[in-house]
Amino acid sequence: MQLSHFSLCLLTTAICTHLYADDTSASVSKTPNAEVQLATIVMTATRTPKSIAETAGTVQTISADEIAQQAGTGRKVADVLAQLVPSLAPSSGTTSNYGQTMRGRNVLIMIDGVSQTGSRDVARQLNSISPDLIDHIEVVSGATSIYGSGATGGIINIITKRADKSKPVSFQTKLGVTSADNFRSDSLAYQVGQTASFANDKVDGFLGLDYTSRGSQFDANGDRISLSPWQGSNMDSDTIDVNGRLNFNLTDNQSLSFGAQYYKDEQDTKYGPDYSYLLTKTDPSLKAIKGWSLNNQPFTERYAFNTQYQNQDFLGQVLNVEAYYRNEESRFVPYGYSKDGTNVKQSQSNVDYAGIRSTLQSHMKVADRDLKLTYGLDYDWEKDHQWADYYTPSNNGLVYTPTGEKQGSGPDTQIQNIGTFVQGDYALTDQLNIQAGVRYQYVQADTDSYLTARNPITLMAADSTDSDKFLFNLGAVYKLTDAQQIYANFSQGYSYPDVQRVLRDVAAYTLTTSGIAPITVNSYELGWRLNQDSGLNLGLTGFYNTSDKVVQFNSDRSVNVVDTDQRIYGAEATVSYPFMDNYKVGGTLGYTQGQYKDAANNWHELNAFAVSPMKGTLFAEWNHAEGYGVRAQMLAIKGTDKAYKDDLALKAAGITDGNSAADIKGYTTMDVLAHFPLAKGRVDFGVYNVWDNQYKTVFAQQAAVTNANSLLAIPAEGRTFALGYTVNY
Numbered sequence: 072m073q074l075s076h077f078s079l080c081l082l083t084t085a086i087c088t089h090l091y092a093d094d095t096s097a098s099v100s101k102t103p104n105a106e107v108q109l110a111t112i113v114m115t116a117t118r119t120p121k122s123i124a125e126t127a128g129t130v131q132t133i134s135a136d137e138i139a140q141q142a143g144t145g146r147k148v149a150d151v152l153a154q155l156v157p158s159l160a161p162s163s164g165t166t167s168n169y170g171q172t173m174r175g176r177n178v179l180i181m182i183d184g185v186s187q188t189g190s191r192d193v194a195r196q197l198n199s200i201s202p203d204l205i206d207h208i209e210v211v212s213g214a215t216s217i218y219g220s221g222a223t224g225g226i227i228n229i230i231t232k233r234a235d236k237s238k239p240v241s242f243q244t245k246l247g248v249t250s251a252d253n254f255r256s257d258s259l260a261y262q263v264g265q266t267a268s269f270a271n272d273k274v275d276g277f278l279g280l281d282y283t284s285r286g287s288q289f290d291a292n293g294d295r296i297s298l299s300p301w302q303g304s305n306m307d308s309d310t311i312d313v314n315g316r317l318n319f320n321l322t323d324n325q326s327l328s329f330g331a332q333y334y335k336d337e338q339d340t341k342y343g344p345d346y347s348y349l350l351t352k353t354d355p356s357l358k359a360i361k362g363w364s365l366n367n368q369p370f371t372e373r374y375a376f377n378t379q380y381q382n383q384d385f386l387g388q389v390l391n392v393e394a395y396y397r398n399e400e401s402r403f404v405p406y407g408y409s410k411d412g413t414n415v416k417q418s419q420s421n422v423d424y425a426g427i428r429s430t431l432q433s434h435m436k437v438a439d440r441d442l443k444l445t446y447g448l449d450y451d452w453e454k455d456h457q458w459a460d461y462y463t464p465s466n467n468g469l470v471y472t473p474t475g476e477k478q479g480s481g482p483d484t485q486i487q488n489i490g491t492f493v494q495g496d497y498a499l500t501d502q503l504n505i506q507a508g509v510r511y512q513y514v515q516a517d518t519d520s521y522l523t524a525r526n527p528i529t530l531m532a533a534d535s536t537d538s539d540k541f542l543f544n545l546g547a548v549y550k551l552t553d554a555q556q557i558y559a560n561f562s563q564g565y566s567y568p569d570v571q572r573v574l575r576d577v578a579a580y581t582l583t584t585s586g587i588a589p590i591t592v593n594s595y596e597l598g599w600r601l602n603q604d605s606g607l608n609l610g611l612t613g614f615y616n617t618s619d620k621v622v623q624f625n626s627d628r629s630v631n632v633v634d635t636d637q638r639i640y641g642a643e644a645t646v647s648y649p650f651m652d653n654y655k656v657g658g659t660l661g662y663t664q665g666q667y668k669d670a671a672n673n674w675h676e677l678n679a680f681a682v683s684p685m686k687g688t689l690f691a692e693w694n695h696a697e698g699y700g701v702r703a704q705m706l707a708i709k710g711t712d713k714a715y716k717d718d719l720a721l722k723a724a725g726i727t728d729g730n731s732a733a734d735i736k737g738y739t740t741m742d743v744l745a746h747f748p749l750a751k752g753r754v755d756f757g758v759y760n761v762w763d764n765q766y767k768t769v770f771a772q773q774a775a776v777t778n779a780n781s782l783l784a785i786p787a788e789g790r791t792f793a794l795g796y797t798v799n800y
Contacts, residue, residue: 115209115228127546129212142202143793144247145260149197157659160683163770167302169194170680175639176224191455201281201312214564214594234268234275247795291765291789295359307340324383337370346468373399408468416459426451446493481575482521534582639665658689676714678732685709698748710737733776738766752798763790
């Protein structure tokens with residue numbers, strides 16, 4: 072079986088390879104209709120350049136201007152996207168994007184077309200690049216297999232900045248500061264950013280550096296926010312991000328580029344969680360307590376390299392090849408503390424990820440109409456290693472003394488993926504376009520022998536398993552007018568469970584007996600969009616997706632891959648309307664519901680880590696051609712207790728199913744963002760959480776229940792002020 076898989080891959084390699092999402096800028100649509108918006112070209116949805124109007128699915132592009140407007144000093148990409156993408160769950164407000172699903176499923180996050188989401192998922196992908204080094208972000212909602220594993224809910228592809236080819240040499244400098252509304256010196260966040268680029272006919276290059284130092288965070292009551300003793304927090308941390316690219320124009324049709332990134336986000340705080348409630352047997356204060364001492368505090372450090380080759384005329388076709396490598400180390404907060412001083416563990420995950428992707432695109436005529444074929448081959452390799460250091464806690468969990476003892480956190484694991492695909496795009500009529508494709512995927516997982524965390528005297532043998540799948544998609548776009556289309560789409564996506572995490576807290580089973588297998592999601596959507604340059608812009612989409620397996624996280628920290636049906640459905644909407652000369656209003660709405668089936672074939676509500684509560688945004692903005700602008704925006708989360716009540720009924724019946732649900736309390740925040748020109752530069756000013764609301768994020772509310780740890784129900788930030796100055800020269 073493996074030999075036949077390998078032969079098929081060799082055959083495919085001889086004729087094809089995969090695409091990298093290179094430059095996805097807007098190009099002018101050649102149409103006489105003055106009200107048609109400039110055609111936005113995207114590559115993420117199809118791996119080849121395509122306008123949004125021609126795409127059978129929900130695709131969104133977030134520009135550098137929109138990112139700059141939202142990203143005050145110290146804010147993360149997760150905060151920006153939660154405000155602008157209707158189907159994405161709200162930000163956790165921490166260093167983690169765990170539980171930030173899209174359409175109730177996991178998201179494949181990429182940087183320049185390179186996956187940041189492997190089998191071992193530490194959920195820090197949206198904390199792995201500075202917003203100020205991003206050119207734009209492409210978002211594809213709904214399951215897809217076009218880039219392989221992980222995109223069961225959609226894709227977020229972050230495209231980094233490139234050289235400004237209109238100038239031989241150019242520079243940008245940014246300075247920024249953010250403060251809580253108490254304006255204490257220890258609440259300040261500082262940012263310094265510098266970019267440089269050069270360009271000529273043969274070669275161009277870009278180098279960017281961004282450094283941010285964050286102080287403590289304070290809630291709306293003026294209390295210092297506690298460190299989250301699970302996924303970690305943003306406060307008292309330093310971040311450095313260095314990103315560069317060098318591009319060579321080899322000939323008129325060929326180019327070769329090299330990119331690299333170094334990123335490190337490291338915490339250094341003296342404030343820890345208030346574990347004293349374990350002694351007093353009262354509710355925790357959720358305040359930060361001074362005196363936290365840990366010799367190796369949480370951090371994320373990553374190195375990434377990639378190279379791309381493009382040939383616009385390779386045997387009459389367009390060839391794109393990309394090779395990449397990423398090494399990422401992530402250290403977490405010591406988890407747990409007990410009043411008897413029992414030793415606790417602090418884990419660290421090291422991931423190596425490498426691969427090659429290639430794509431060929433050809434154009435031909437069938438019955439005098441255009442047929443575009445895109446086909447290629449992907450291969451990636453992942454190696455996961457995780458361990459835990461033991462500490463003896465004292466002083467109510469504030470001081471951690473290393474014992475020198477280490478323990479494995481699941482087996483060392485290698486995952487190999489080989490995929491080949493073909494995608495067709497055919498203009499059936501002048502108005503109707505059909506898109507269809509198939510992908511074959513082969514996955515092999517290998518684990519070394521290991522001691523389980525729950526039974527550390529039992530050695531589990533090394534093991535290996537493999538599986539393969541065919542995945543299909545079929546979609547259609549019908550052009551009602553030049554400005555509006557309707558579309559329908561069916562697509563399949565898949566994800567491979569986190570092998571190392573599944574096998575970490577087990578009593579005694581191996582890779583073969585664990586039930587680990589790819590999880591396939593069938594996704595259906597129907598939508599309508601209207602895009603005008605000088606009028607109403609509107610998008611409406613209804614979606615439904617299903618799967619017959621689910622990864623279940625239990626309250627004892629064990630994980631199961633359960634054979635059970637899961638269904639998720641909902642709708643999303645985006646609207647914006649420009650009026651007069653410089654004004655615009657709009658908003659988004661995302662509604663998602665989901666259930667899973669129990670052993671008795673009864674449906675039960677999914678918790679908030681799987682399905683986000685209803686989320687809505689509103690905005691009103693004014694922009695002047697001379698560089699002045701102001702925007703007021705609101706984000707509202709609707710509370711829900713459906714899953715909570717369902718969970719209570721199951722527990723009353725003595726059933727524990729790994730779907731512990733929180734009674735989610737809704738909240739609303741408002742931001743005011745402004746910018747204006749000053750001394751050949753631009754000043755950005757923002758007030759976040761203007762009303763100074765005291766609330767807890769959806770993540771904090773659900774985490775406290777999932778982990779049976781009330782210390783995780785940490786309040787969010789209160790009112791904050793951000794000020795930045797950017798100058799281009």
